[in-house]
Amino acid sequence: MSRPEQYVGARLPRFEDHRFLTGRGRFVDDLEFPGMLHAAFYRSPFGHARIGSVDVERARALPGVAAVVTGGDLRDFPPFSTGLPRPEVRANERRVLPVDRVRFAGEAVVAVAASSRYVAEDACALIEVDWEPLDAIVDADASLAPGAQLLHEASGSNSFAHIELEHGDVERAFAEAAHVFTKRFHHGRMHAAPLEPRGIVAQFEPGTGTFTMWTSSQIPHLTRSLLAHMLGLTFENQLRVIAPDVGGGFGQKVHLFPEDAVVPYLARQTGRPVKWIEDRYENLAASTHAKEVVIDLELATDADGRFLALRGRYVGDAGAYANYPWTPLVDPLCAAVMMPGLYDVPAARFEIDAAYTNKCPTGAYRGVGWTSGQTAREALVDDVAREFGVDPMELRLRNTIPPEPYVSATGCKYDGGSYAEAQRKTMELVGYEAFRERQAELRGHGRYVGVGFSPFVEPVGWSGDMAKRMGFPFDYLDSARVSVEPDGSVTVALGMHSHGQGHETSLAQLVADRLGVRIESVRIVEGDTADTAYGTGTWGSRTAIVGGGALIRAAGEVREKLVAFAAHALEASAEDIELHDGNAFVKGSPDRSISVTMIAYTAYFGAFVGGSRPPDLEDPALTSTRSYQPPESYANGCVAVVLEVDAETGKVELERVVAVDDCGTILNPAIVEGQIAGGIAQGLGGALWEELPYDEDGQFLAGTLLDFSYPTAMDVPPIEIAHLVTPSPVTEGGIKGVGEGGTIAAPAAVVNAVADALAPFGVRIDRTPLTPSYVLGLIRAAKSS
Numbered sequence: 001m002s003r004p005e006q007y008v009g010a011r012l013p014r015f016e017d018h019r020f021l022t023g024r025g026r027f028v029d030d031l032e033f034p035g036m037l038h039a040a041f042y043r044s045p046f047g048h049a050r051i052g053s054v055d056v057e058r059a060r061a062l063p064g065v066a067a068v069v070t071g072g073d074l075r076d077f078p079p080f081s082t083g084l085p086r087p088e089v090r091a092n093e094r095r096v097l098p099v100d101r102v103r104f105a106g107e108a109v110v111a112v113a114a115s116s117r118y119v120a121e122d123a124c125a126l127i128e129v130d131w132e133p134l135d136a137i138v139d140a141d142a143s144l145a146p147g148a149q150l151l152h153e154a155s156g157s158n159s160f161a162h163i164e165l166e167h168g169d170v171e172r173a174f175a176e177a178a179h180v181f182t183k184r185f186h187h188g189r190m191h192a193a194p195l196e197p198r199g200i201v202a203q204f205e206p207g208t209g210t211f212t213m214w215t216s217s218q219i220p221h222l223t224r225s226l227l228a229h230m231l232g233l234t235f236e237n238q239l240r241v242i243a244p245d246v247g248g249g250f251g252q253k254v255h256l257f258p259e260d261a262v263v264p265y266l267a268r269q270t271g272r273p274v275k276w277i278e279d280r281y282e283n284l285a286a287s288t289h290a291k292e293v294v295i296d297l298e299l300a301t302d303a304d305g306r307f308l309a310l311r312g313r314y315v316g317d318a319g320a321y322a323n324y325p326w327t328p329l330v331d332p333l334c335a336a337v338m339m340p341g342l343y344d345v346p347a348a349r350f351e352i353d354a355a356y357t358n359k360c361p362t363g364a365y366r367g368v369g370w371t372s373g374q375t376a377r378e379a380l381v382d383d384v385a386r387e388f389g390v391d392p393m394e395l396r397l398r399n400t401i402p403p404e405p406y407v408s409a410t411g412c413k414y415d416g417g418s419y420a421e422a423q424r425k426t427m428e429l430v431g432y433e434a435f436r437e438r439q440a441e442l443r444g445h446g447r448y449v450g451v452g453f454s455p456f457v458e459p460v461g462w463s464g465d466m467a468k469r470m471g472f473p474f475d476y477l478d479s480a481r482v483s484v485e486p487d488g489s490v491t492v493a494l495g496m497h498s499h500g501q502g503h504e505t506s507l508a509q510l511v512a513d514r515l516g517v518r519i520e521s522v523r524i525v526e527g528d529t530a531d532t533a534y535g536t537g538t539w540g541s542r543t544a545i546v547g548g549g550a551l552i553r554a555a556g557e558v559r560e561k562l563v564a565f566a567a568h569a570l571e572a573s574a575e576d577i578e579l580h581d582g583n584a585f586v587k588g589s590p591d592r593s594i595s596v597t598m599i600a601y602t603a604y605f606g607a608f609v610g611g612s613r614p615p616d617l618e619d620p621a622l623t624s625t626r627s628y629q630p631p632e633s634y635a636n637g638c639v640a641v642v643l644e645v646d647a648e649t650g651k652v653e654l655e656r657v658v659a660v661d662d663c664g665t666i667l668n669p670a671i672v673e674g675q676i677a678g679g680i681a682q683g684l685g686g687a688l689w690e691e692l693p694y695d696e697d698g699q700f701l702a703g704t705l706l707d708f709s710y711p712t713a714m715d716v717p718p719i720e721i722a723h724l725v726t727p728s729p730v731t732e733g734g735i736k737g738v739g740e741g742g743t744i745a746a747p748a749a750v751v752n753a754v755a756d757a758l759a760p761f762g763v764r765i766d767r768t769p770l771t772p773s774y775v776l777g778l779i780r781a782a783k784s785s
Contacts, residue, residue: 003581007509007519011670016504025245028199028216029277037066039263039276040120042110042127043286044102047358047698051100052130056110059123064115066270071097078230082322085473089161092152092322096258103151103320104358105700106285108258113266113274136698140294140317140355151356160322160354161329167409168347173309177300181387183380186767187372189292189692192365193710196247197278198287200259202267210238211264218249219537221495224529226256226325231264243527246499251364252288254539256324281703289692290365292317293331295376305388307399309347312339318354319361328354330364333471335373340408342419342457342636343399348409358698364539366682367743378454378748379765382755393427393453412469414457417636418724422660423455425722426638429658443760448645450757454748455638460737462540463629477627479533480550482511482558484622486604488597490517493525495535496547502671503543509667510548514555516579517596533625541737544667549628549732557624565599568614633728635736637661639680639745641753650776652688652754654717662724664736672738677719679742685711687750687768
């Protein structure tokens with residue numbers, strides 16, 4: 001491969017794709033060990049019930065069964081304890097297997113380890129439980145109503161936390177406003193649905209008292225830190241966690257689940273390796289759901305439509321337990337903190353609750369609560385524009401913040417961006433004026449097309465500062481190690497994890513530029529707690545900004561040593577040394593050079609290879625480990641959707657999707673575009689197709705992929721993507737993040753496009769997903785009224 005002048009910014013093909021496309025990826029289910037057992041879980045058939053007697057004798061007697069474990073057997077096993085160090089939060093405990101009560105359909109009750117998964121499932125079928133069904137709560141508002149039964153008596157409330165924040169004189173703004181607009185919006189329940197479900201293989205070595213655990217996870221180091229004490233280990237390094245290739249995570253795999261603790265327990269109990277691979281029902285019913293938030297918004301404006309103040313109430317459906325460790329606040333609280341978005345709103349107030357219900361617990365999923373908050377707010381902005389009789393984009397641009405750094409009413413420190421420019425660029429790509437002419441013509445023929453816009457600000461690089469801004473008072477250690485080997489090749493070890501993001505390419509581009517070496521010589525190592533520097537994993541649009549920042553710092557230190565060696569060998573000043581294409585040159589004298597390979601041999605072996613170390617270099621080792629915790633940073637952009645609604649059936653047909661994104665310095669445009677397209681596809685799914693319903697008894701009604709529909713390549717039109725570049729002034733390398741903006745923005749664009757298409761009917765959209773039956777109901781209701 002010829003070396004471009006600079007790797008960063010080059011559209012290089014992904015190095016890792018060859019092994020995946022040729023079937024050489026290595027996932028958890030590919031692991032096989034002698035004597036391996038397979039685990040299965042007997043799960044609750046009820047949404048809410050008391051557990052009486054549990055009879056497992058027939059299961060234990062089945063040939064091939066090695067262990068059967070109940071909640072009673074694990075009564076002394078430490079529970080998951082989820083909380084936050086803030087006074088509004090009521091910590092929640094969840095036993096790895098319940099003892100006396102189940103709180104959602106699909107909750108694991110008994111674990112079985114057997115010679116095969118078939119035998120383990122047969123054993124589960126022989127388990128008999130004396131159930132006492134209880135009334136279920138499947139609505140968050142009902143859960144918070146006075147007199148509602150408590151799902152966790154020890155908490156004293158059905159809300160994990162009630163949190164309020166106010167900035168500015170909100171009451172005065174509303175009292176003096178020329179207009180006040182309101183909207184209630186129910187954002188639907190979504191699911192990450194990774195192609196590879198969760199999976200675990202655990203092995204225990206009794207001689208050393210150590211575990212090795214292979215897991216389909218986004219957070220190998222954090223898994224080790226959270227799980228080691230639960231397994232009774234004295235030291236974390238007695239647990240080695242390996243995350244091999246992972247077939248998608250999207251936030252679902254940043255949690256710890258009961259299975260993560262029970263499978264290693266079974267391995268220690270039986271003395272044999274134990275594998276558990278989640279089936280699709282388990283993934284849909286008993287992993288995590290996300291983003292179900294009921295939002296009540298009020299917007300005060302002056303007579304010209306300028307925004308004066310926002311009030312919001314956000315009620316998140318937490319499900320049955322507080323997910324570990326991120327808590328159910330990732331949806332309602334994150335939604336509320338980003339309430340103003342990119343609009344200049346002087347005053348704001350919000351209150352939030354995370355309400356327990358008898359549903360699968362909710363947790364992190366690409367875009368967290370920023371998605372629901374964005375959808376409700378942008379739908380309200382379109383409603384306001386229709387009320388004023390102005391173009392919705394004119395209203396947006398009238399209220400958009402300037403491109404300079406800006407502090408929002410909720411305290412978010414935006415580091416500057418192309419907020420208005422991205423909207424104008426999206427309108428240009430859509431051909432906005434021509435579309436309006438086409439729309440008017442088609443309406444005359446009884447066809448209803450619409451366009452919807454969703455300009456967004458995306459919080460990126462979740463680390464200490466960002467976590468605190470979003471209301472999660474934690475710090476994070478994320479580090480990276482860069483080492484030049486004796487032959488001049490480079491090994492990069494960091495605590496991130498790639499599960500589709502292309503780290504082996506983009507991070508290698510970053511390091512190759514910093515060290516002036518060829519990219520082929522750079523190897524990225526992730527996913528093994530025994531071989532990598534500590535980090536809290538890949539999620540929250542953080543790898544490029546957090547991991548990249550640590551790499552820039554570590555590679556910068558190694559570069560200084562390479563330059564010192566070269567200056568000594570070439571008898572030149574360090575300021576005159578350039579590194580490029582695996583060689584060190586003297587500026588203006590390209591014939592005076594030394595290869596990085598020779599520098600490395602000299603660093604390792606000195607005079608043995610005919611070189612010498614610089615006498616004033618205290619530490620000749622060509623390695624550095626650095627950490628990085630960036631300040632707050634925010635990407636931005638705009639997504640537009642053009643679609644047609646069939647007024648006879650309610651079916652929505654997507655025509656075009658246009659996205660303009662500004663993620664600061666672009667490491668690799670092809671990888672950035674893949675992130676944008678994937679995020680948008682998931683957002684479209686949540687807006688149009690994906691639904692996770694429960695009946696009044698807490699029975700889950702979408703336990704197969706026939707019932708839960710996510711978009712395929714046949715459903716999503718080609719996504720047109722354009723880039724703007726506003727490097728961050730506060731992060732290493734000007735890097736921002738790009739992983740979640742598509743999911744955050746796309747649902748609002750769909751909602752607004754459908755409302756625009758059906759404007760002649762006067763419909764108002766108040767929920768997602770926009771299924772044909774829901775859309776048809778809106779049309780019929782509008783016609784009848």
